[in-house]
Amino acid sequence: MVAVASTGTEEITMQSERTLVLIKPDAVQRGQIGEIVARFERRGLHPVAIKLMQVSVDIAQRHYAEHRERPFFGSLVEFITSSPVLAMVWEGPGAVAMVRGMMGATNPASSAPGTIRGDLAISLAMNVVHGSDSPQSARREVALFFADDELVEWKSAGAAWVLSES
Numbered sequence: 001m002v003a004v005a006s007t008g009t010e011e012i013t014m015q016s017e018r019t020l021v022l023i024k025p026d027a028v029q030r031g032q033i034g035e036i037v038a039r040f041e042r043r044g045l046h047p048v049a050i051k052l053m054q055v056s057v058d059i060a061q062r063h064y065a066e067h068r069e070r071p072f073f074g075s076l077v078e079f080i081t082s083s084p085v086l087a088m089v090w091e092g093p094g095a096v097a098m099v100r101g102m103m104g105a106t107n108p109a110s111s112a113p114g115t116i117r118g119d120l121a122i123s124l125a126m127n128v129v130h131g132s133d134s135p136q137s138a139r140r141e142v143a144l145f146f147a148d149d150e151l152v153e154w155k156s157a158g159a160a161w162v163l164s165e166s
Contacts, residue, residue, distance in 0.1 A: 017095040018048060018151075019132045020141040025083035026126035028052075033086055036116060036129060039102060044162035045092040048153070049146045053087055055080050063144055079125065087145045092162075096138055099131040 023036050040047075060077040067073045090099060104115025108127055111118035121128040132138035142151075
């Protein structure tokens with residue numbers, strides 16, 4: 001899907017994307033699910049899959065495979081499997097970059113106020129939320145957490161009020 005926005009003098013075309021977002025165990029335990037979901041909705045993204053789940057060690061290890069050789073790999077796996085997460089797939093024009101910007105820097109101490117981590121996270125180890133870092137990673141991560149039949153194809157009635165789509 002391609003979205004087109006007009007600035008009056010030029011048109012900007014953006015490809016609609018999907019991205020994985022995980023509300024991590026610390027945010028689930030601290031009751032921050034509603035706040036985080038509301039931020040994505042207010043931005044104009046729409047969910048195509050949401051589930052509360054206990055991440056298995058196998059999925060955690062595959063999800064963090066790029067960090068396997070780093071000393072913190074074990075603690076990443078232990079943390080993400082310690083309590084339920086809310087796994088979600090969000091869709092919209094430029095969703096990957098939009099979500100990354102909304103999340104803020106990985107280290108909450110470096111995250112600007114107004115970002116999810118800047119407002120809600122305390123420490124690097126418990127930084128509230130994960131979002132895919134590229135469209136390629138998003139495809140891999142979505143497939144890791146969701147089967148194809150769990151993804152709901154739909155068009156938000158409000159999309160026309162956020163960005164003109166054609």
